[in-house]
Amino acid sequence: MKDLKNWARTALCHPKEILYPTSQEEIVTLVKSCKQSNTPLKVVGAKHSYNDIFCAGKDGINISLKAFNNIVNIDHQKHTVKVQAGIRIPHLIKILKANKLSLKNLGTNVFDSLAGACSTGYHGSGIAHGIFASDVLAFEVVSPQGEVKIIKNSDEAFNIYAVGLGMLGVITHITLQCEPFYKLEVIEKRMPFEEIEANFKTLLKENDHFKFIWIPHTEDFMVWLGNRSDKEESSSFKKWMTYGWTGVVVNNFFHELLLFVASFKRDLVPSINRLMSKILLPKEGEVAQSVYPSHWAFFLPHVLKQDVVEYAFKIEETFDVFGELIEMIKERGIYVDTPIEVRFVKKDDYWLSPTQGEDVCFIGTKIHFPLRRQPEYTRYFTEVDKILLAHSGRPHWGKQFRITTEDFKKNYKKWDDFWEFVDKEDPKGIFQNAFSKRLRG
Numbered sequence: 001m002k003d004l005k006n007w008a009r010t011a012l013c014h015p016k017e018i019l020y021p022t023s024q025e026e027i028v029t030l031v032k033s034c035k036q037s038n039t040p041l042k043v044v045g046a047k048h049s050y051n052d053i054f055c056a057g058k059d060g061i062n063i064s065l066k067a068f069n070n071i072v073n074i075d076h077q078k079h080t081v082k083v084q085a086g087i088r089i090p091h092l093i094k095i096l097k098a099n100k101l102s103l104k105n106l107g108t109n110v111f112d113s114l115a116g117a118c119s120t121g122y123h124g125s126g127i128a129h130g131i132f133a134s135d136v137l138a139f140e141v142v143s144p145q146g147e148v149k150i151i152k153n154s155d156e157a158f159n160i161y162a163v164g165l166g167m168l169g170v171i172t173h174i175t176l177q178c179e180p181f182y183k184l185e186v187i188e189k190r191m192p193f194e195e196i197e198a199n200f201k202t203l204l205k206e207n208d209h210f211k212f213i214w215i216p217h218t219e220d221f222m223v224w225l226g227n228r229s230d231k232e233e234s235s236s237f238k239k240w241m242t243y244g245w246t247g248v249v250v251n252n253f254f255h256e257l258l259l260f261v262a263s264f265k266r267d268l269v270p271s272i273n274r275l276m277s278k279i280l281l282p283k284e285g286e287v288a289q290s291v292y293p294s295h296w297a298f299f300l301p302h303v304l305k306q307d308v309v310e311y312a313f314k315i316e317e318t319f320d321v322f323g324e325l326i327e328m329i330k331e332r333g334i335y336v337d338t339p340i341e342v343r344f345v346k347k348d349d350y351w352l353s354p355t356q357g358e359d360v361c362f363i364g365t366k367i368h369f370p371l372r373r374q375p376e377y378t379r380y381f382t383e384v385d386k387i388l389l390a391h392s393g394r395p396h397w398g399k400q401f402r403i404t405t406e407d408f409k410k411n412y413k414k415w416d417d418f419w420e421f422v423d424k425e426d427p428k429g430i431f432q433n434a435f436s437k438r439l440r441g
């Protein structure tokens, strides 16, 4: 048995074997042999999901495509790239940059595998942009029967495969729509909650990318605006200060030490949050401006381990939900040690996408584990689940949630159709795991 632990150390599994195929033929042979012997099989990406979605179980086999990660071709005219699906996003970014191309959008974590990011509905922020999978033009998949299928984004089946949770076989190749290399000008400034609400539509519409954060137990809110720009790139010194010093040393290592102390005395959290807000956010009335290649601009360094709950819900309910969240934290006396992040994503038609059918707001909230100490946070995440469910919220598939099959059925009109399709493709259920069994009740 092997140990497979995710980045956050919140999911641990012990598959019988972990294999590293290097060709599509090898993957086909492996899938057929697992089908023959009824052996559970699951692809594991970068293990950045917070739950056990990638686990095959103790009698199963996990395969990693990290050695199946080459570029197949680049179309410079159409700005598209076809890659082997195990490619990690940093590797892809490097090759795209050398070819004067950029990804259209990214979240704050840029270390996922491309197929893992697509499979869980990974997203960034910006109402003109869908989830990451919406930039996919085609998937090549080894089905649970061992057949190679090509699913184009013009096919009806793309709506099923776009967010497939790893249940529909092994994605071996992805063709992605990119855009010419671009820089983002990022503006960060404090803005009171009421002002964000009053200017919400303008903030959403007039910026390529817009999100905001709240520092819990304070009145401090900050907006983050990202726009494509030809302005001169910020200096290397500024970049080092932003990502190295402020991003890693202050926001991760120093914060971790403070939170380690607070893990013995949780009522220190509000003071720590006030201090971090003073250090990290621009001062009242000041604007922090920078210009970086887009992949740097989207990125936030994460070193300090954490657990996360994140839900999507109708964008029109953004401020109601946020108000309820603030109220709940106050009323229940819960200490929240990390900024709450609020992002916006365009709707799509993908059956299991949290953004299916409506433009959404994603609210994500974390609790940190300083130096491996875990404060009790189940009560907090359960309260978040309750608030979001009352707003027909749909959880991020790679994060934590404790909701029932009935809730999923209510909130996804194609829920039963999706699983019917899965069963038809994989009657022996070799790609099913404990995660899918919980989802299905």
Ligand SMILES: Cc1cc2nc3c(=O)[nH]c(=O)nc-3n(C[C@H](O)[C@H](O)[C@H](O)COP(=O)(O)OP(=O)(O)OC[C@H]3O[C@@H](n4cnc5c(N)ncnc54)[C@H](O)[C@@H]3O)c2cc1C
Pocket (backbone or CB within 6 Å): 007, 008, 042, 043, 044, 045, 046, 047, 048, 049, 050, 053, 054, 065, 085, 086, 106, 107, 108, 109, 111, 112, 113, 114, 115, 116, 117, 118, 119, 120, 121, 122, 123, 124, 165, 166, 167, 169, 170, 171, 172, 302, 396, 397, 398, 399
């Ligand atoms: C610090 C941090 C920050 C994050 N920030 C964001 C963010 O900004 N936005 C966001 O949306 N999410 C974010 N996440 C969540 C994370 O990025 C996503 O859950 C992502 O999907 C994980 O990708 P992975 O490569 O690690 O996949 P894994 O977690 O390894 O696997 C996820 C799923 O993909 C399947 N899979 C992987 N490869 C294949 C394949 N080739 N074929 C079929 N199925 C496959 C697996 O079987 C599994 O079901 C963050 C996570 C961390 C740890």
